Amino acid sequence: MLIGIIARLSFYFLYSYSPVSDPGSFFNQAQSIASGDGIIGNRYVAFFPYLSAYSTLLGLAIKIIGNSWLATIILNTIFDIFGSITALLLVKKLSNINSNNHLAAFALWFLSPFGIIFSSLSLPIIIVNFFIIFSIYLTYLLIQKILKSNLKESLILSILLGLIIGYGNCFRPIFPVIIIAIVLYYFYTLLTNKHSRQRLLLSFSSLIIIISIFVGIQNINTTFVSRQTGFDVPSNASGWSIYVGSNTTTAGSWNLEDDKYLYDLLDKNPNLSEVHDKLSKDGIERYKKLGLGGSISLMMRKLSLFAGSQASVYDAEASVIGYDGSIVDLALGLYILFYIFFMYFITIRNLYYLASTSLTNNKINSIIIFVTLILIGLFLSDAFVESQLRYAQVVYPCFIFIASYIVKKN
Secondary structure, three states: OHHHHHHHHHHHHHOEEOOOHHHHHHHHHHHHHHOOOOOOOOHHHHHOHHHHHHHHHHHHHHHHHOOHHHHHHHHHHHHHHHHHHHHHHHHHHHOOOOOOHHHHHHHHHHOOHHHHHHOOOOOOHHHHHHHHHHHHHHHHHHHHHHHOOOHHHHHHHHHHHHHHHHHHHHHOOOOHHHHHHHHHHHHHHHHHOOOOHHHHHHHHHHHHHHHHHHHHHHHHHHHHHHHHHOOOOOOOOOHHHHHHHOOOOOOOOOOHHHHHHHHHHHHHOOOHHHHHHHHHHHHHHHHHHHHHHHHHHHHHHHHHHHHHOOOOOHHHHHHEEOOOOOHHHHHHHHHHHHHHHHHHHHHHHHHHHHHHHHHHHOOOOHHHHHHHHHHHHHHHHHHHOOOOHHHHHHHHHHHHHHHHOOOOOO
16 A cells, blocks of 8 residues: 555655646636635536536645645545455455455555556546445445345445445436446346345335435535536536537547537527537437447447557646656556556456356356446446546446456355
């Protein structure tokens, strides 16, 4: 752990920070919140309400610590430690009693080159990944309690899972993917195990609790951001992501033409919800014009971009002054290539091993089914909406789990 902490803090001592683009937006909003000025009148945050949670949390960290960039690194590092510990606990519960694979999970997480680099940036990536792995861990614990018909602990875990998924969605709105995976996971578990009336009732009640808390938190967040900014915040803020994600010229990436169209709409219409609705409809129209083949081709280009360009961390190169082209940059670039190759190789190897073991035992391990459902959901969602290289980071919690997981021996 000490090596990982030193690696993260070294950015603060070696370089200076002048964030641009999205890191700059988060950083400036957080500084404004920390100074007491707040973000009243900030229409940009009102239009993208999921920007508020990280800015508010970072603003609190800046107020406590004082130095804005140091606060950013410390906040992200704390959540990365939490994520590492959660990965360790999950793998430890599932591995052989004499296995050290939980330590591998911790190392793969906390010594990840992405974790080291993104901990230095004012972006919610580290926090989102923590919520993803914690959601997987809680879901596993919850299923075990439901299978044992443990009413009290099942309800407590359902409440906690709803809070984690709901709050995680405030940082990046991808957690409906995990809710869908949970629903499918419940069905699979009930179909492959002896399901009594009590288990069915407990499962149904659990899902109702999780979804109700999730929806409640989204409503609370919408109200909170409205009060922060002074604008009516849209409950569905996915219009921009769908619209820019349908741009075949730029493979779904941000571009000046789409950005100008967005601001033209915002100038003409003060209703932010209607602007998102208009962008959603226009984006869907683009997909319709592309047809099924063209849409699939565009989605494949996005996923190919994610898979082939992870070694470039543009946000760090543009925002950390002195980092681009430095020895640290070159060393971490090589480390990223090695890490990606190793992660993909060991993940595919372990999936093959788990599949062959499952076929031998005539039973597929349920937690692998759940994590695979999340992976498929994340790939599909990323293929449909806006593409940015860092958006692929959400799949790494699943990769790290599978790469370090070993089946229990009977």
